[in-house]
Amino acid sequence: MNISNLVAIDIHTHAEVSCRCAPDDFGKAFDEAAEKYFKFSHRPTIPETIAYYRERQLGLVMFTVDAEFETGRRRIPNEEIAEAALENRDMMIAFASIDPHKGKMGLREARRLIEDYQVGGFKFHPTVQGFFPNDPMAYPLYELIAEYKLPAIFHSGHSGIGTGMPGGGGLRLKYSNPIHLDDVAADFPDMPIIIAHPSWPWQDEALSVCLHKPNVYIDLSGWSPKYFPPQLVQYANTRLQHKMLFGSDFPLITPERWMEDYEQAGFRPELKPLIFKENAARVLRLDTRA
Template identity: 60%
Template sequence: MLNADDLIAIDFHTHAEEPCCGPRDDGYDDFQAGMAKYFKNPAGASGMLPSVQQTAEYFRERRIGAVIFPVDAERETGFRRYSNEEVAQIAAENDDILIPFASIDPAKGKAGAREARRLVKEFGVKGFKFHPTMQGFYPNERWAYPLYEAIADEGAIMLFHTGQTGVGSGMRGGMGMRLKYSNPVHVDDVAVDFPDTPIVLAHPSFPWTEEGLMVAQHKPNVYIDMSGWSPKYFPKIFVQYANTILRKKMLFGSDWPAITPDRWLKDFEALDIREEVRPLILKDNARRLLKI
């Protein structure tokens, strides 16, 4: 089992990228090549993205715990999702380092809610990743609430992508991705309606950074993971809040494999963060949130 005392950090945002059930779907290589160009990530461009097992080995070498999840965006992208069960099973085999989250498109309705309950009870899933832009919905749409209710009932965490995305960046029509869905202000309603459920806003929420900070400051159950950007590009106000009133709500996240923790942590060392705040961001806040 994971022993947080042995870790130097907990990465709250890592991806299980590959689809299940065989070879990649048509268009998936182009999608990953676009992501690789956006993040300057050679692994994606070469088509050699790491498996979940390889991810575990990489993080184990660095003594970094990793929250890992697939993204269920079948409806909007046409790409088959990576099986939640498979990701959770591999995480269980590497439970000294991997913390399983899952992903379910809210449009799956009651079937999705049943799946969420089963994943928590039978597979030990700790939280659920939502990507409003990839899944094509506003987080506060009421038809998504049956899934949220199941997650809340099971005591799991909700993690929402916010802000700009590398998905479809530079591709024709942005690969159909609509950025409007990922304004973090839409998560504010979810935080009101599920006040006892931990909610994490992924990324600095650009260009709605201040909206994200606003929601996290105002709602006790809302946190921010700092993934998806190299810390050297963080807006000044984002760093200011991380150093002060949100110091117990900021979480280290890389966005592996698009951004490696090696790169993120190197740039974080140069960031103007108070010494007493660094351990909160790197491990302590995540440990408290995950109850480990």
């Protein structure tokens, strides 16, 4: 990334529509429930999202979520996102998503994506993927990520995916309690861990893990800042000011709305460069990337 030309780095954006694969209607009920929960309807293609961010001079980290094991729904190819990032490397980084249930085949894919496609990190969604982050099943994948010292983002807290569906769509919230990441952070100190979202109803657990483990960060995506729990803003203003990252959860929340509401959320003015760009640049090791 050419970070000097960017207003901010959004570390949490979703690839919503593939230009290579037809939509998988098998999971359409999840889409409809999410659209109702988040009050949105337009799902942009990957090129549309990139154009949107380029027009606003925003950097972005983009990923899909591989939940094929738990949901039976085809994912967007990691390669499609990674190739888009290589074509827009001045303002975009791709994270890969590989379901830990895929075992050795997942490990082979992960190494290939790192070495051949230069992905900059990995995305996990324990609720949608159906696993506890500290399950030993996932440890071989973490070992590979740590080998390259790449970061991993983990969804935390409540999930809008499945909300309102019968039985929550079969998804279980317990997997996304951030306290389970304490084991992962202790066992993989060379893997930067990003706890995604205000972690309601487990915000204090997330803050504790982030405070205790040097390799843990929090991204502030998925909520308008005006609804942030007060303790999250308190710690962002004080002891965790170097560990908070701007993220929107686009297209569920636009970066414009997030940044506008940020100004009214009680953050100290001098923290804006850290939260908007500098902390992310450090986690993503942008000074060491080609």
